Amino acid sequence: MKKDIYQTIIDQFDQWAGDYNRACTRGCSPCCTQNVTITALEGEKILSYVRDNGLETWLAGKLGQPYSLNRPRMTTNQFAHACLNGREADPGGNDSLSICPFLEENICRIYPARPFACRCFISTVRCSARQPARISEHYISASTAMMQLIEHLGQKEYWGNMTDVLLALCDISINAKIAEQLEDPSRIMQARLQTHSARPLPGFLFTEEDEKKIQPLLAAIFTTSIDGKTVEDILNGK
Ligand code: SF4
Ligand code: SF4
Secondary structure (H helix, E strand, O other): OHHHHHHHHHHHHHHHHOOOOOOOOOOOOOOOEOOOEEEHHHHHHHHHHHHHOOOHHHHHHHHOOOOOOOOOOOOHHHHHHHHHOOOOOOOOOOOOOOEOOOEEOOEEOOHHHOOHHHHOOOOOOOOOOOOOOOOOHHHHHHHHHHHHHHHHHOOOOEEEEHHHHHHHHOOOHHHHHHHOOOOOOHHHHHHHHHOEEOOOOOOOOOOHHHHHHHHHHHHHHHOOEEOOEEHHHHHOOO
16 A cells, blocks of 8 residues: 555656656766665665566675765654754755766666655756756755655655665565675665664645645645545545
């Protein structure tokens, strides 16, 4: 059921953002850095893609590389909780420009299974070293709201930098073929210690003005029916 809700969030977001003006094209990749954060559910999706496509040796090599990650200090929902309670908070983790290990010849090797953080990252102008991504506030607010929902969906499970979460999930027997090929298996435990635990949704961070534009997206997600229940009821534990 979690996979169905995740897919609903992805599909509805894609529909909502469909005609958004963007400069993004295949092969454009300055945005593919090691800043990507994911949930365990998204990690499982990537690992399933890796297993289905016989990429275990390739992934073990990638996960075995040395990294200098600037890890986030808190999850998106922890940050939202602090903000909504009037506390100063620095989520950290956003200024690494190191290239994502899954980028090869400017193409994402796991593209069909890429996480939401990659799917939602767009720009209305072509990015470069001098030109950061440009996007409207309400698009950023909507993307953040989706990340909060995805984190809520995976609460109490791993949340963190993509490589850390993938390494942490190598501890599960289904991923033994990847774990066995890691040059240093102790990295699995090290990565587990670097992850956070996904938190429940404390509320959204958008302004009243943004809310008007984002509300149709949230309504489309919450009213979707899965196994006879709405997504809203499932997320509320009903
Ligand atoms: S966000 Fe920027 S770097 Fe990434 S694909 Fe779009 S234009 Fe290219
Ligand atoms: S997972 Fe793929 S889309 Fe995401 S940052 Fe890495 S190469 Fe880019």
